[in-house]
Amino acid sequence: MSSPLAAFERAHLRVIERNWLSANQIIFYDSEHAGSVVDTGYIKHQDMTVALVREALAGRHLTRILNTHLHSDHCGGNALLIRSFGAELLLPSASFDAAKHWTPLEAEFASVAQRCERFTPTAKLNPGTVISLGARDWEIHAAPGHDPNSIILFEPIERILISADALWENGFGIIFPEIDGQSGFTEQQSILDRIEELAPRIVIPGHGKIFTDVNAALERARTRLTALRAEPIKHARHSLKALIQFLMLELESTTRDSLALHVQDAKLFHNMCALMQMPQLQAVNWAIDSLVAGGHLTERDGRIALA
Ligand SMILES: [Zn+2]
Incomplete structure (x- = not known):
C-alpha cells in the first residue's frame, strides 16, 4: 500500500x-x-x-x-x-x-x-x-x-x-x-x-x-x-508485560533468573508490582508466563527468548 x-x-x-x-x-x-x-x-x-x-x-x-x-x-x-x-x-x-x-x-x-x-x-x-x-x-x-x-x-x-x-x-x-x-x-x-x-x-x-x-x-x-x-491494576499489569517485552527485544534470550535480577533494583518495576499487590519475583514470573502464553516469548531448555 x-x-x-x-x-x-x-x-x-x-x-x-x-x-x-x-x-x-x-x-x-x-x-x-x-x-x-x-x-x-x-x-x-x-x-x-x-x-x-x-x-x-x-x-x-x-x-x-x-x-x-x-x-x-x-x-x-x-x-x-x-x-x-x-x-x-x-x-x-x-x-x-x-x-x-x-x-x-x-x-x-x-x-x-x-x-x-x-x-x-x-x-x-x-x-x-x-x-x-x-x-x-x-x-x-x-x-x-x-x-x-x-x-x-x-x-x-x-x-x-x-x-x-x-x-x-x-x-x-x-x-x-x-x-x-x-x-x-x-x-x-x-x-x-x-x-x-x-x-x-x-x-x-x-x-x-x-x-x-x-x-x-x-x-x-x-x-x-x-x-x-476504571481498573488501574490492569494498567500496572499491562505496563509490566510491555516493559518486560521491551527488555526482551534488547536481551533477545535470557533466563527467568537473569531477567528478574536485571529488573531487581528498577524503581518502576517495584511500583508496578506493588500496584499489582504481588511480590516482585512472582509478578515478573506472572508477566513472563502471560507473554509465553500470548505467543510473544518462547521458553525452552530453561531459557526464554523472543518468539
Ligand atoms: Zn515513550
Whole structure:
C-alpha cells in the first residue's frame, strides 16, 4: 500500500518506520543542503539509525535532532548522530535541564532498567511556539499523559500530526506517571481531546505505520483509557508485560533468573508490582508466563527468548 503522504509532502519529509524497540524517525528536508530528524530510536539500533538517516537525507547534512520526549526508544541514537553529523539537539523545554545535568535522566532510565548514552542538548522546544521543519511551520504542543514532558508537532495547513506515544493507531504508550505515584490518566484524556480539536488528516505515530482514520484511532484510545482508569491494576499489569517485552527485544534470550535480577533494583518495576499487590519475583514470573502464553516469548531448555 502506498503511503498516505502525498508526493508534495514527501518533498518536505520522509518517515522511517522502525519497530517497538526503536521509535520511528521523521526526516525533514529543510533545504537542498540541510535536514533535521525527529526521534532517534534505541541505542541497540544506533548504527542502523545512522545509516537509515544518512540514506534518507540523500546527501544533505543533518543539522538538527529533535526529540518528542526522552524515553530511551526515542533518544537512544542522539549521541551517535551528534558524533556522526555534529547536529544541534533540540529537546522539549521541560526536559532540557534534566538532560543537561544527566543524573536525573540517568535515574529515569535506571528506573525502567533501560540504557541510553549521554547526550548534551543545545536548544529548547517550547510548547506554544512554532518551529520550521521541511520549510513548513510546525506547532509545538505539550502532550503530557504518557510522559509529563512530551511534546507533539502539528502542521496546520496539511494537518499532519507527529503524535509520539500520545496516540498510536491502536492505543497509546504506558501512562508512566500513574506507575510513579502521579497523575497521568487525566492528562492523557486532555491530549486526546486536544488532538481531536486539531483534527489531523494524517498521523505519524512514534511506533507503527502512518494512519489517516484518526477518529477511529481516537475512539479506540478513549475506550482503552476508560478501561484502564476504571481498573488501574490492569494498567500496572499491562505496563509490566510491555516493559518486560521491551527488555526482551534488547536481551533477545535470557533466563527467568537473569531477567528478574536485571529488573531487581528498577524503581518502576517495584511500583508496578506493588500496584499489582504481588511480590516482585512472582509478578515478573506472572508477566513472563502471560507473554509465553500470548505467543510473544518462547521458553525452552530453561531459557526464554523472543518468539
Ligand atoms: Zn515513550
